Amino acid sequence: MTLLDGKKTAAAIKEEIALSVTELKKSGKKTPHLAAVLVGTNGASMTYVGAKVKACDLVGFESTLIELPDTTSEAALLDVIENLNTDPSIDGFIVQLPLPKHIDEDKVLMAVHPDKDVDGFHPTNVGKMALELPTFLPATPYGILELLERYQVETSGKNVVVIGRSHIVGRPMSILLSQKRAAGNATVTLTHSRTKNLKEITLKADIVVAALGIAEFLTGDMVKEGVTIIDVGITRVEDASKKKGFRLAGDVHFESTSKKAAFITPVPGGVGPMTIAMLLKNTLLACDRNS
Numbered sequence: 001m002t003l004l005d006g007k008k009t010a011a012a013i014k015e016e017i018a019l020s021v022t023e024l025k026k027s028g029k030k031t032p033h034l035a036a037v038l039v040g041t042n043g044a045s046m047t048y049v050g051a052k053v054k055a056c057d058l059v060g061f062e063s064t065l066i067e068l069p070d071t072t073s074e075a076a077l078l079d080v081i082e083n084l085n086t087d088p089s090i091d092g093f094i095v096q097l098p099l100p101k102h103i104d105e106d107k108v109l110m111a112v113h114p115d116k117d118v119d120g121f122h123p124t125n126v127g128k129m130a131l132e133l134p135t136f137l138p139a140t141p142y143g144i145l146e147l148l149e150r151y152q153v154e155t156s157g158k159n160v161v162v163i164g165r166s167h168i169v170g171r172p173m174s175i176l177l178s179q180k181r182a183a184g185n186a187t188v189t190l191t192h193s194r195t196k197n198l199k200e201i202t203l204k205a206d207i208v209v210a211a212l213g214i215a216e217f218l219t220g221d222m223v224k225e226g227v228t229i230i231d232v233g234i235t236r237v238e239d240a241s242k243k244k245g246f247r248l249a250g251d252v253h254f255e256s257t258s259k260k261a262a263f264i265t266p267v268p269g270g271v272g273p274m275t276i277a278m279l280l281k282n283t284l285l286a287c288d289r290n291s
């Protein structure tokens with residue numbers, strides 16, 4: 001079994017990005033600048049956004065964190081977005097999800113200018129992604145492609161089963177893996193909560209991408225020998241024995257599935273850090289397009 005080490009791979013990617021930033025600075029070009037908008041005090045979101053800002057520092061990017069209270073109105077958030085859209089110092093920005101219930105997420109994502117949409121969530125960029133036109137790929141699927149590629153996991157002609165049809169992971173993942181590209185050319189089955197006989201389907205998979213958001217859902221009896229497993233889930237499970245009061249669980253039951261797997265991502269230290277590295281990569285691209 002080979003561990004697909006997202007932490008290590010993300011560190012290597014960040015080093016590559018830091019080198020590019022050094023080159024940009026040497027040639028007198030603009031330093032990439034990422035902004036992140038965080039609404040409310042969701043503990044996990046604060047951790048992820050904090051990690052994004054820290055990663056910017058590490059590679060030499062500028063970063064701006066805009067923290068808003070969870071009582072922020074939709075109109076006020078849209079104003080903040082408009083300011084970021086028109087601020088020439090900002091190359092790209094994200095609005096961390098989830099948003100408080102009184103805010104329409106679709107409306108907010110559509111307000112982000114596609115050229116600054118380094119999450120790749122705007123319909124224009126989703127459309128370009130689906131049509132294989134150059135664009136910002138959503139960071140989590142992009143990170144998974146990069147991990148598969150760097151570990152030389154063969155995807156061409158393989159049966160891939162994606163569990164979960166979210167707009168930010170499952171759906172784009174299913175599209176990207178079927179495309180004619182590196183870490184593509186797979187035969188993809190997209191499964192979800194209405195899928196019948198899921199186990200019959202996952203047992204035929206060469207690669208399983210678990211992105212449904214249920215802790216330890218995928219168990220050893222659901223996969224075949226030699227499978228590659230990508231665990232996108234990250235749930236905080238109460239655990240009194242831990243200092244923080246919780247532990248992190250993936251969507252995959254690691255102990256039972258790893259016995260059968262050829263390749264598997266851990267949680268933490270798998271897909272999460274890759275998401276952050278690829279967000280930086282998109283920001284570098286956004287800055288490059290601006291210069």
Ligand code: L34
Nearest residue numbers: 047048094095096097098119139268269270272273275
């Ligand atoms: N707009 N919202 C927007 N863009 C995104 O790309 C995200 N996502 C998801 C949630 N909302 C978003 C993230 O950033 C999930 N996500 C994310 C990012 C980083 C990590 C996990 C999820 C991460 O760094 N995970 C660490 C553990 C961190 C911890 O201690 O909790 C890991 O090793 O998996």
